[in-house]
Amino acid sequence: xDGVPVVxxxxxxxSRTMWRAQADALEAYGRRxxxxxxxxxxxxxxxxFTLAGAVDAVRDAVDGLGGRALVVGLSLGGYxxxxxxxxxxxxxxxxxxxxxxxxxxxxxVDGWAVAARGFARMPDRGAAVNGFLVRRVLPPAGxxxxxxxxxxxxxxxxxxxxxxxxxxxxxxxxIEAPVWFVxxxxxxxxxxxxxxxxxAQDARLVVVPGATHLVSLVAPARFTRVxxxxxxxxxxxxxx
Numbered sequence: 001x002d003g004v005p006v007v008x009x010x011x012x013x014x015s016r017t018m019w020r021a022q023a024d025a026l027e028a029y030g031r032r033x034x035x036x037x038x039x040x041x042x043x044x045x046x047x048x049f050t051l052a053g054a055v056d057a058v059r060d061a062v063d064g065l066g067g068r069a070l071v072v073g074l075s076l077g078g079y080x081x082x083x084x085x086x087x088x089x090x091x092x093x094x095x096x097x098x099x100x101x102x103x104x105x106x107x108x109v110d111g112w113a114v115a116a117r118g119f120a121r122m123p124d125r126g127a128a129v130n131g132f133l134v135r136r137v138l139p140p141a142g143x144x145x146x147x148x149x150x151x152x153x154x155x156x157x158x159x160x161x162x163x164x165x166x167x168x169x170x171x172x173x174x175i176e177a178p179v180w181f182v183x184x185x186x187x188x189x190x191x192x193x194x195x196x197x198x199x200a201q202d203a204r205l206v207v208v209p210g211a212t213h214l215v216s217l218v219a220p221a222r223f224t225r226v227x228x229x230x231x232x233x234x235x236x237x238x239x240x
Contacts (some may be wrong), residue, residue, distance in 0.1 A: 004093045004234045005032035005065040006227065007058060009077030011099070011214070012159055015042025015149025021141070021220040022072070022227060029228060036061045038080065040155035049158040051083060051166060058084040062091045070231050072096040074216050075189065076159060079104070079168055082179075086171035094234045095175065096227055098182040099213045101193035104163045127153060142217035172199040178237075179203045180230050182223060184211030 006026055008019040016035035026033040036057050040049035047053070058080060062069045070093050073081035078100030085092035135143055172179065179200045183190040185207050197203045206226050208219050216223040 003031060004231050004238070005034070005069045006231060007061045007065065007069045007071045008033065008035040009054075009058060009071065009073035009080050010035070010038065010041065011073075011075035011077050012156065013041070013152045014146045015152070017042070017149035018074075018142075018146045018217060020145045020148070022216060022224050025224045026227065026231075031228075031231060032065055034061045034065060037149070038076070040158060041152040042149040045150065045152050045155075049155050049162060051080070051162040054080045054162075055084045055087055059088055059091065062088070067091060068093050070094045070096065070227070070234055072227055072230075073098065073100070075099040075213065076163065079163055079166060082168045082171050082175070083166060085177060085179075086174045089174070089176060092175065092177040093238070094178045094180070094230055096180045096182060096230050097196075098215055098223070099184070099187055099189050100168065101181055101183060101196040102189045102191050103169055103195070104166055127151070137212060138214060138217050142214070142220075146217065169195065169199045172196065172203075173201065176201055178230070178233065180206060180226060182206045182208065182215060182226050184208050184213060184215040184218060186211065187213045187215065189213055 008022060010016055010018050016037050019035040023033050023035055037044045038057055039047040039053040058071060068091055071081040071084060078097035081095050081097055085095050134146060181193060181196055183193060197205050208215050208222050211219040
């Protein structure tokens with residue numbers, strides 16, 4: 001297979017299985033692709049989540065694909081993709097960051113942490129509520145894909161603590177590779193998308209009509225098209 005390979009980075013509580021539609025399509029188009037499990041998620045449940053560990057997981061996946069890749073992330077995965085590109089610029093051929101255009105201010109993150117502790121005190125640690133919400137917001141194929149790897153219900157507080165110490169706007173200023181921001185028009189995480197676009201050296205914004213925060217699952221074909229177009233542009237730049 002020719003062309004830049006692709007690394008896919010999942011969102012909070014999910015796993016690499018959420019990328020089935022994109023992985024299948026990318027492979028059909030001849031792209032090498034790897035979807036990773038971040039610490040505390042999927043096959044790595046029980047491992048303590050840290051942002052440094054998440055960046056290392058992406059670094060190792062890129063190394064396994066030859067040392068340079070287009071890194072695609074949704075929500076937590078988007079923040080991780082940005083952090084990875086800032087810390088390992090030699091590996092970053094490009095970044096597709098979806099659902100992560102909000103600076104994780106400490107006051108905001110602390111509010112989410114209070115809610116997370118409430119769910120953690122439930123007898124099932126919030127599994128029933130999580131399942132209800134997944135079925136409510138995703139199409140059937142998306143429900144199956146996110147559920148296939150299980151849900152990491154105990155990782156939320158660690159993730160919020162770690163992401164609360166990140167500065168994606170500063171990281172974007174250090175990234176020379178092209179960055180694609182992809183947001184569902186109804187995404188509550190696009191509150192600062194103009195600031196994020198302005199912070200990046202080389203950025204473009206794609207807003208998907210009718211889509212919500214989990215844009216890759218709600219609008220898989222449109223999202224996959226953006227990833228394929230990004231990979232093609234990275235290839236053109238490398239060849240030109």
